[in-house]
Amino acid sequence: MADSTKTTRGSGLSRRGFLKGISAGGVATGLVGGAAVQHGKVVEAAPAVVGPGDTAIKLKINGEVKSLTVEPRTTLLDALRNRLDITGAKKVCDRGTCGACTLWIDGQPAYACSVLAIDAEDSEITTIESLGTPERMTALQQAFVNNDAQQCGFCTPGMIMACEAFLKENPSPTRDQVRDGISGNLCRCGTYHGIIDAVLEAAKTMKGGA
Ligand code: FES
Ligand code: FES
Numbered sequence: 001m002a003d004s005t006k007t008t009r010g011s012g013l014s015r016r017g018f019l020k021g022i023s024a025g026g027v028a029t030g031l032v033g034g035a036a037v038q039h040g041k042v043v044e045a046a047p048a049v050v051g052p053g054d055t056a057i058k059l060k061i062n063g064e065v066k067s068l069t070v071e072p073r074t075t076l077l078d079a080l081r082n083r084l085d086i087t088g089a090k091k092v093c094d095r096g097t098c099g100a101c102t103l104w105i106d107g108q109p110a111y112a113c114s115v116l117a118i119d120a121e122d123s124e125i126t127t128i129e130s131l132g133t134p135e136r137m138t139a140l141q142q143a144f145v146n147n148d149a150q151q152c153g154f155c156t157p158g159m160i161m162a163c164e165a166f167l168k169e170n171p172s173p174t175r176d177q178v179r180d181g182i183s184g185n186l187c188r189c190g191t192y193h194g195i196i197d198a199v200l201e202a203a204k205t206m207k208g209g210a
Pocket of ligand 2: 155
């Protein structure tokens, strides 16, 4: 027979202790209309339950608000690629190890495969699509071209987003700092030498150097 004094995992409260507490306090605690109520006062709003089906959300991407529906389990990366057709961020490992899906959330680089779309609702999302154009590249994009810093190009959008964010924080980096700074982004083609050269060249250009 099960031991009724056993602690429920994670609750820190035994079944017997819980029942004792209830009888001591009478019916003083309960849930009314989704809110926790103690002694007749609402003490804490219960978290809203969403899903498991499609849920309407709004995402602010590159300054534009987009309305869409997603299951709550949908990652930001899948929402962008599969629902909004914004495909610059690439899906490679889909588990936060390669950096191919790097974008910015509120100006900070993030792996889009490791963030739920519903959790990004109140944030400014910036993707590679908003950085430069083929006619007007950023200094870093031009430096990638100049230094042959890509082969298949699959890691490149995420790499650019990571390197641009790195340069904002480190406008005058050393070679070793660049190497450390891009360590969260993997290039299967092994173009690291060119990428580091490109970041160093862009740093110089951005400071007004040749
Ligand atoms: S696809 Fe997101 S880190 Fe690899
Ligand atoms: S250029 Fe091919 S993975 Fe980096």
